Amino acid sequence: MAFSLNKLFSPKDRVFYSLFEQSTNNLVEMGEAFVAALRDPDRTKRDMALRGLDDLEHKNDEVTHQIFIELGRNFITPFDREDIHTLTTALDDVADYIWGSAKRIVYYNVAEIDETMHKMADVILESIMTLQIGVRELRNMKNLKAITDSCVKVNSLENDADELLDAAIVRLFDGSQNIDAIELIKRKDLYEEMETVTDKCEDAANVIESIIIKYA
Amino acid sequence: MAFSLNKLFSPKDRVFYSLFEQSTNNLVEMGEAFVAALRDPDRTKRDMALRGLDDLEHKNDEVTHQIFIELGRNFITPFDREDIHTLTTALDDVADYIWGSAKRIVYYNVAEIDETMHKMADVILESIMTLQIGVRELRNMKNLKAITDSCVKVNSLENDADELLDAAIVRLFDGSQNIDAIELIKRKDLYEEMETVTDKCEDAANVIESIIIKYA
Amino acid sequence: MAFSLNKLFSPKDRVFYSLFEQSTNNLVEMGEAFVAALRDPDRTKRDMALRGLDDLEHKNDEVTHQIFIELGRNFITPFDREDIHTLTTALDDVADYIWGSAKRIVYYNVAEIDETMHKMADVILESIMTLQIGVRELRNMKNLKAITDSCVKVNSLENDADELLDAAIVRLFDGSQNIDAIELIKRKDLYEEMETVTDKCEDAANVIESIIIKYA
Numbered sequence: 001m002a003f004s005l006n007k008l009f010s011p012k013d014r015v016f017y018s019l020f021e022q023s024t025n026n027l028v029e030m031g032e033a034f035v036a037a038l039r040d041p042d043r044t045k046r047d048m049a050l051r052g053l054d055d056l057e058h059k060n061d062e063v064t065h066q067i068f069i070e071l072g073r074n075f076i077t078p079f080d081r082e083d084i085h086t087l088t089t090a091l092d093d094v095a096d097y098i099w100g101s102a103k104r105i106v107y108y109n110v111a112e113i114d115e116t117m118h119k120m121a122d123v124i125l126e127s128i129m130t131l132q133i134g135v136r137e138l139r140n141m142k143n144l145k146a147i148t149d150s151c152v153k154v155n156s157l158e159n160d161a162d163e164l165l166d167a168a169i170v171r172l173f174d175g176s177q178n179i180d181a182i183e184l185i186k187r188k189d190l191y192e193e194m195e196t197v198t199d200k201c202e203d204a205a206n207v208i209e210s211i212i213i214k215y216a
Numbered sequence: 217m218a219f220s221l222n223k224l225f226s227p228k229d230r231v232f233y234s235l236f237e238q239s240t241n242n243l244v245e246m247g248e249a250f251v252a253a254l255r256d257p258d259r260t261k262r263d264m265a266l267r268g269l270d271d272l273e274h275k276n277d278e279v280t281h282q283i284f285i286e287l288g289r290n291f292i293t294p295f296d297r298e299d300i301h302t303l304t305t306a307l308d309d310v311a312d313y314i315w316g317s318a319k320r321i322v323y324y325n326v327a328e329i330d331e332t333m334h335k336m337a338d339v340i341l342e343s344i345m346t347l348q349i350g351v352r353e354l355r356n357m358k359n360l361k362a363i364t365d366s367c368v369k370v371n372s373l374e375n376d377a378d379e380l381l382d383a384a385i386v387r388l389f390d391g392s393q394n395i396d397a398i399e400l401i402k403r404k405d406l407y408e409e410m411e412t413v414t415d416k417c418e419d420a421a422n423v424i425e426s427i428i429i430k431y432a
Numbered sequence: 433m434a435f436s437l438n439k440l441f442s443p444k445d446r447v448f449y450s451l452f453e454q455s456t457n458n459l460v461e462m463g464e465a466f467v468a469a470l471r472d473p474d475r476t477k478r479d480m481a482l483r484g485l486d487d488l489e490h491k492n493d494e495v496t497h498q499i500f501i502e503l504g505r506n507f508i509t510p511f512d513r514e515d516i517h518t519l520t521t522a523l524d525d526v527a528d529y530i531w532g533s534a535k536r537i538v539y540y541n542v543a544e545i546d547e548t549m550h551k552m553a554d555v556i557l558e559s560i561m562t563l564q565i566g567v568r569e570l571r572n573m574k575n576l577k578a579i580t581d582s583c584v585k586v587n588s589l590e591n592d593a594d595e596l597l598d599a600a601i602v603r604l605f606d607g608s609q610n611i612d613a614i615e616l617i618k619r620k621d622l623y624e625e626m627e628t629v630t631d632k633c634e635d636a637a638n639v640i641e642s643i644i645i646k647y648a
Binding site for chain 2: 082166169170173174175181182184185188210213214
């Protein structure tokens with residue numbers, strides 16, 4: 001059997017930390033590209049940038065797949081297999097729902113990015129960046145407070161997204177905007193998809209919190 | 217380290233039974249408040265009562281959080297960790313979807329509570345009260361028949377809710393009600409949210425059933 | 433205790449292979465009946481055939497229930513308990529979402545089966561038949577390539593369904609079809625339900641792939 005330098009210097013369970021970091025780094029890139037696309041006043045360029053998120057979503061799929069392969073291969077894992085599985089799925093869902101939001105804007109032919117969408121995208125990006133910190137600190141477990149703080153903050157950002165959604169739904173149905181049913185369907189569906197991104201971030205934060213409880 | 221009388225008299229795995237009972241007790245309170253709110257002829261009071269369910273949903277969140285903390289702390293659990301996790305999640309989802317139903321009524325500006333909504337709320341409450349019995353009997357496992365019966369009944373109530381939903385959907389789309397698209401969206405979404413509460417009760421009952429199979 | 437010839441010749445863990453095969457055989461029957469019903473030009477007969485899928489869905493529920501009972505009874509299982517659980521749930525979901533699609537066509541009063549629905553049904557059937565091959569080969573694990581190939585193909589079929597959905601959604605919202613909001617709701621909901629069948633097939637294939645990684 002060939003001797004692998006790579007394996008020598010990265011013990012088997014270290015691979016999971018690297019893969020989780022790849023995933024959150026990729027998600028941050030996705031979140032930044034999403035926020036930037038929504039800010040673009042040129043609709044053609046905006047839609048092109050949103051379509052481009054597809055590539056980042058695929059990149060995340062590959063990391064997810066890699067983690068599951070490593071999980072199948074390794075008997076020893078840095079934390080519970082089930083926690084690795086749930087965290088991976090949550091991070092994968094974050095990418096899926098950002099891509100789902102981007103797709104809806106393009107495919108539903110959304111003409112105007114409203115204040116709710118901008119604010120929601122900002123919350124999504126902040127939530128992902130906060131997750132990135134928590135994941136990075138998992139590697140050495142030296143700064144437990146930083147991990148806990150990041151989990152608490154992700155939960156609080158999910159509440160913010162919830163409130164943004166609720167307020168937007170009330171406005172959609174109170175008749176004040178004078179929009180037709182098809183326009184209402186488009187916005188309701190898009191707002192809900194965006195809010196779900198923060199739910200998935202919260203799922204990820206909850207796993208990280210439970211890892212801390214067990215291993216701290 | 218201080219000596220805790222509480223811990224002396226409640227062995228560690230007993231804590232899970234207490235927490236599950238707290239959760240189902242809380243859910244029954246939520247279900248009763250939900251049914252009562254829908255029966256209130258005064259719309260302002262109805263909406264206020266529905267908004268009040270938020271507090272009960274938060275109370276349930278806290279129990280859920282507590283169970284996950286105990287799960288992280290305890291090596292020995294009264295039944296499979298995975299079953300505890302799934303049951304907790306299902307009970308938490310029951311609270312979430314009742315709150316989701318309450319929110320929709322208020323935020324969608326639903327003017328009239330129709331027969332389907334009343335009947336659905338009744339099925340939800342009965343389903344939760346049946347779950348409460350099953351959960352209470354888990355503690356001593358002396359009355360297995362009572363547990364099985366409660367699981368069977370929750371499954372049958374979920375079928376009732378399914379039939380209520382199906383009949384309501386047929387009426388929405390057969391053109392007989394002469395309602396506009398936005399009204400259709402509101403009702404369809406609300407009916408589906410309410411039916412999902414019974415799905416989550418069924419999920420909880422299915423875990424309880426699988427616990428019985430393993431430990432009886 | 434009576435001596436069971438059946439048990440003599442089918443070691444306990446073999447029961448899982450048989451049950452998984454029963455489930456996928458049943459799903460193939462469901463998929464074929466679904467495709468055939470959609471092709472029926474007589475709407476009354478079509479709707480009757482679609483309603484008939486209910487029975488097959490119930491049959492699948494029973495297999496699902498049987499697998500969970502066996503899982504509770506048996507300490508030794510042919511592969512990880514969690515994988516058995518996830519695979520069973522995914523196969524059950526496939527049946528649920530086919531039935532959900534059939535129901536929507538009938539209950540939403542869908543007048544015309546369009547090209548997207550036909551193509552989507554074809555992809556669903558092909559996906560299920562591909563799963564059937566993978567599941568059948570699990571029994572002896574002699575033909576790993578056949579299993580892997582089937583998983584790859586199910587993933588690729590899910591992409592096909594995604595593209596069908598995306599294209600159909602674009603057409604719904606680009607204003608070219610001149611349909612009203614209620615018609616749009618019906619089709620959007622039905623397309624999405626059908627696409628979800630292939631997501632669930634993909635979930636099943638992903639578990640099968642992870643079983644292969646661990647046991648090969």
